[in-house]
Amino acid sequence: MNWSLIAFAAFATIAIVGSLMVVLKKNPVASAFSLVLVFFSFAGMYAIMGAHLVAALQILVYAGAIMVLFVFVIMLLNQDAPISDFQESSGLFKGITVLGLFGLASALINAVLRARDLQPTGDLTPEKISEMGGNLQVVAETLFSDKLFHFDLISFLILGAIVASIALSKRKNSKGAKA
C-alpha cells in the first residue's frame, strides 16, 4: 500500500473541491472556511513532498493569521449573509473568461507534462537533505546565508505593510483611535 499516494490523492481532491467551494459559495463566511480547508490540504501536500517548514508555516501563517484576519473583517463589515450572484456580466464576458482559462489551463498542463521530463539541476536529493540535517536545517541555512538580502527586503516589506495598515485605518479627525 502506497500511503503517500493515497494521502496525496486525498489531499489533492480536498484541495480542488475546496477551492471550487471558495469560488462558488454564496456566503463569504462559507468561502472563508473552505479556504481554510484548502490551506490544510496544501499543508498536507507540502508534508508529503518533504517541505516540512513550508507545511508548518502554511498552517501557522495562512490558516492561522490570514484567514483569521479575513473572517474578522467579514464579521466586521457584516458580510456574513449570503449575497447575490456572480458578476452579472454578459455571456460574452463569461465565455471569453472560460475560454481564456481553458487556454491557460491547457498551456499550463502542457508545461506540466513537459516538466515530467525535466532533469534535476541541483544535487539536493532527499537523502542528501536528511544527511544535512533535515529540511528545516537546510532551509534555514540557505535563508540566512545565500538569501539574506532577500530576507532583509522582505522584512522591509512587512514593515511597510504595517505602516500602510495603520495609515489606512486611521480616521481623519485627530480624535481617531486605531481601528
Place this chain on the structure above:
Amino acid sequence: MTMAVEPWMMLVVAVVVFSIGLMGVILRKNLLVMLMCIELMLNGVNLSFVAFSRIHHLIDGDVTVLFVMAVAGAESAVGLGLVIALFRTLRTVDSDQIQMLRD
C-alpha cells in the same frame, strides 16, 4: 498502485487551483471573496515552487515560498485595510459599485 508521488502531480494540482482562483477573481463581485481567490492563486504558485524545487533537487523553491507567504500576508493585511476604508465611505464591498473610472 506502487507508483511514487511524483512532483509533477503536485504541479497539476497547483495549476488547477491557480486556475480556479483566477476564475474566481474574475467572476465574483464581492471584494472579500476576490481577495480570498487571490490567496488561492498565491497558494497554487507556492505549491508549484515547491514542486519544481523537488524536481530540480534544489532548496531555493522552499525559500522562495517563505517569501511569497510573507508577501501574501502583507498584501492581505493592506488589502483588507483598504476594503475597510472603502466600506467606510461607500458602505459596500460590491465591486460593481466601485467602478468610478468608468465612463
Place this chain on the structure above:
Amino acid sequence: MTLSLMILFPLLGFLINGISHLIAARNGKRVSSEVSGWIATLAMIASFVVAVYFYFGLKAMPEDSRMIEQTLFQWLKLGGLSIPFMLRLDSLSVVFALVITGVGSLIHLYSIGYMNHDETPAKFFSYLNFFCFMMLNLVLGATLPHVFLGWEGVGLASYLLIGYWYADPEKVSAGQKAFIMNRIGDLAFLIAMFVAFKHFGTLDLVDLQKANFSPEIATVFGLLIFFACTGKSAQIPLFTWLPDAMAGPTPVSALIHAATMVTSGVYLLSRLQHIISASNTVMMIIAIVGAATAFISALIACAQSDIKKVLAYSTVSQLGFMILGCGVGAFDAAVFHVMTHAFFKALLFLGAGSVIHALHEEQNIFKMGGLRAKLPITSLTFIVAWAAISGFPPFSGFFSKDEIIFQSLVSDHGNGMLFATAVAAAFLTAFYMTRLVVLVFFGQSRVEAAVEKKIHESPKTMTIPLMVLAVLAFVGGWFGAPVHVGGLEGASDNHSLEIGVMVGSVVLALLAAWIAYRKYAPLKTEEKANRFLSSGMGIDSFYDRVIAGGTRGLAQGIYRFFEEFVVQRILRWTSAAVDLSGNMLKVVQIGSAQAYLMMILIAVCIFAIWFLKWGTSLG
C-alpha cells in the same frame, strides 16, 4: 537683319507698353495715348520694314527654293520628338506677314486717335502688339506646335481685346464666347497634331508635305484641321462668336476680326493643302461649308441695324468665300482674297469707327444718313471699300472674288451648286453693302439733333490710314496671285467662260446695288427687318439654350448626384465608422479591475502558448 527681328519688335512693344502701364497704374497715372501708341506703331512699322526686306530677298531667289529659315533655340524635346523654335518664311507666309505688319501698322496708327480718350491706352497697345507677335508666330512657325502656339496666342489676345472694357459684363461674356468657341476648334487642332505625329512621323511643315499617307488618314487629319479652322475663321458651326466680338473697340475688330486672326484658318488650310487635297471627302465638306456660310451670313447681314454687325456678318461671309476657294482647290485664289479682303475690310471697319467716333458712339445705321457732307474723307474711302467688296473692277475685290467664283465652277472639286451659291452670295454682298453705304452716307439725315451739331471729321492719325488703305483696296488686285510672287495665274483653258463669269458677276453686282439704292435711299425711318434674319437665324440662341444650357444642366445634375449621394454618404460613413470603432475600443477603459484581469489573463495565455510552442526566443 534676321527673321527673328520681325517678331521681336512687336514683342518689345508689348513689354515696354505693358510694363509702363503697370507702373503708371500703380502710381495712379496714365500713359498718354500718343506715347504708347507711337511706341507700338513704330514697332509695327519696323516689323513691316523687315517683312519688306525679306520679301525682296525671297523674290531674288529661284522659284523652287524660295524659303528662308532661322532656328532660334531648341524648344521641346520629348522622347522621340524634337521641336525647335524655328521661323520659316516662304511665298505663302510672306504674303501674310506683309499683310499683318502692313495693315497692322496702319491700324495701330489709327488707334492713336481712336483711343485718345481711353483710360488705359498703354494696356490697349500692349495687347495689340502682343496679338501681332502671336499672329506672326502663327504664320512664320515652321512646325505645327509653333503654329499652334500662335493659334492659341491670338485666341488669348482676342479674348483680352474683345473684353477690353471689362466693366461691362456683356463685353466680357462676348470675349468668353469667342475664347470658348475657339477652344473647341483648338481641341481638333491638338488631335490633328497627334494624328500627324503618329501617322506621318513628323510635325515639321515642310516634312509634312513630303510625308507618305493613306487617303483615310488624310481624311481624318483634314477633317480635324478643318474643324479647327471653322472655329478660328468663323465658319458654320463655330461662327456665332464673331458678331458678338464687335463689343471690342473698333480697331480690334479691324485688325483681328477682319484682316488677320480670322484668316489663320485659310493660312492653315493652304499650308497643309498637299494632305488635305488628297481627300475628296474633306475638300467637298470644306467647299460646302464655305459656300453655305458665305450665303447664310450674307442673308443675315441684310437684316442688321448695327453698322459693326453688318460688317461682322460680312466678314463671316467673305471668309466663307475664302474657305470655298480652299475647298475647290484654288488655294492661291483664297490667299489672294485674304490679302484684298484685309485691305477693304480693315478700311470698312476703320471707316465705321470713324463714323462712330464722329457720332459719339452711335452705331445704329437708322440713326445715321447723309453723312457724306460732314465726313468727306471717311465717306470717300468707305465708298472705295464698297466698290472693292462688291466686286467692281478695277478694284481689288473684283479680281480675287471672281477668281474664287470661277474656280468653284471649273475646278476638279467644283460643281454647279457651289457656283450658284457663290454667285448668290456675291449678289447679296453687293446688296447689303449698298444698303449700308446708302443708309449711312446718303439720303436724309436721321441723326439725332443733339449729336448732329457736333459731327466732325476725324483727326489725321485716323484719316491717313483710311486713305492708304483706300489706295491699297484700289490697286491691290493688280499684284495678282501672290503665292508665286509674280503675276496672276493668267488665262485658263476656258477663257471665254472666264470672261463670261466676270461680266456676269459685275452685272449682278450692279443690279443688286441698284435695287438697294432704290429701296433705301428715300428711307426716312427705321426699317422693320425680318426678325428671323436679324437675330442670326436663331443659331446663337440655339447654341445658348442647347449646348451651354445643356452643359450647365449636366453640371448641376452631376453636382447634385455627387454631393448628395456620394460625398455625403462617404462623410457620414466615415464618421459612423470612427464612432463605431471608438465605441468598440471604449470597452477597454471600464475601470473594472476584473476586466483588466481578464485581459491580462488572455495576454498571459497567448504568451504561454507562444513560449510553449516556439520557445522563449522572440524570433
